[in-house]
Amino acid sequence: MARKRRTSPLEDLVEIASILPYWASLIIAVVCYMLFHHYATSELDLAVKQGSANPYDMSGMLFKAVASALQYIVPMAFVIGAAVSGLKAFRGRKLAEYYVSTPTQNTPRTEAHSTPGDTSKPTDSMSWTQFELLVGHAFRQLGYSVIDGGESGADGGVDVHLRKDGHAYLVQCKHWKTKSVGVSVVRELYGVIAGDGARGGFVVTSGYFTEEAKAFASGKRIGLIDGVKLDKMIRYAKKSVPDDALRQVESAPGSPSCPKCSSVMVKRKARQGQHAGLEFWGCSQFPKCRGIKAS
Structure with missing residues (x-):
């Protein structure tokens, strides 16, 4: 199996955005821009009014600089993700039209x-x-x-x-x-x-x-x-x-949760002992967890 290539935080953000419906990614892009933009501009106004350069103000200026960059980077990532999601939906629809025709x-x-x-x-x-x-x-x-x-x-x-x-x-x-x-x-x-x-x-x-x-x-x-x-x-x-x-x-009922680790359980069949042949719920994390429930 090929080793998965390491991705940057920006690439991870684009991937997350592409998972969401394109309209949801666009809404998040707008909200992120408004939040980061508000923080960046309000910090700038505060620094000008105070007119000081103590360490506390310097940290504020640093956060303002980060927000100034993020107000464009984060929305851009979500817009790209929305484009990827929308493109996949569009291609799927065109393939279905080709299939039917x-x-x-x-x-x-x-x-x-x-x-x-x-x-x-x-x-x-x-x-x-x-x-x-x-x-x-x-x-x-x-x-x-x-x-x-x-x-x-x-x-x-x-x-x-x-x-x-x-x-x-x-x-x-x-x-x-x-x-x-x-x-x-x-x-x-x-x-x-x-x-x-x-x-x-x-x-x-x-x-x-x-x-x-x-x-x-x-x-x-x-x-x-x-x-x-x-x-x-x-x-x-x-x-x-x-x-x-x-x-x-x-319509299938959901599997119960393991009483020990809360992981999902799967149906298994006992192969030995006095309960041989009977089905039971066993933890999906076996052998790390040996939680069981009666079927």
């Missing part, structure tokens, strides 16, 4: 009726970044707040973060390089969901899922969205009710 040779199929390469879809010509933007747009149409782009690199880590009704959801995208998505991908996302304390998650692919993957996701807070369901989300998001995969995740 581009005919397919065959209707997307499920695993039971599909073989690799038998369906030509608009997503086939998209890069992995474009596919993630398209997926983000599809969820945005269903009322989710979308944060596009997770770890850097194709299919690396969590690709899209979502929020809805105060809950966080994680999305893992699998594009055209993987026609069939197996259980390992679903199991990995399940572990990330537990570790991050998210409400649930989705695995989205332009292909299909194996039976093992479907069996593992059944009853868990993971929705599987294959090429057929994704096509429906993009084409009919504003006309149809949410898919079963979305409803399964949104």
Whole structure:
């Protein structure tokens, strides 16, 4: 795994701003400018009236100088972040328009009726970044707040973060390089969901899922969205009710908190002892924390 490049505070601020809706970043930019500008100018007036140069006044002048710079730097960072967020939303919308306007040779199929390469879809010509933007747009149409782009690199880590009704959801995208998505991908996302304390998650692919993957996701807070369901989300998001995969995740009860460390808990099955075979809630921070609860 490549080591993540160290970023400057300004870059971190731009990244934070790009996570927010573009309108929120613009509002924060205006508020920050007004606050820093007020402090910078008021300190200047105070220093002129006092006309002294004792250490206390010098520290005030230093803070005034910092505020004078921050009144432009901080708003600029939020404006850049707003531009990044708005650009991603715009690109996602354009990709959806391209998807809808581009005919397919065959209707997307499920695993039971599909073989690799038998369906030509608009997503086939998209890069992995474009596919993630398209997926983000599809969820945005269903009322989710979308944060596009997770770890850097194709299919690396969590690709899209979502929020809805105060809950966080994680999305893992699998594009055209993987026609069939197996259980390992679903199991990995399940572990990330537990570790991050998210409400649930989705695995989205332009292909299909194996039976093992479907069996593992059944009853868990993971929705599987294959090429057929994704096509429906993009084409009919504003006309149809949410898919079963979305409803399964949104309606799933949240995991309890660990009684020892307050981390989210995950369901496990005892493999030995007098309770072998029984399910229970175990701390997601195991083995650091060994908190348990009855299921």
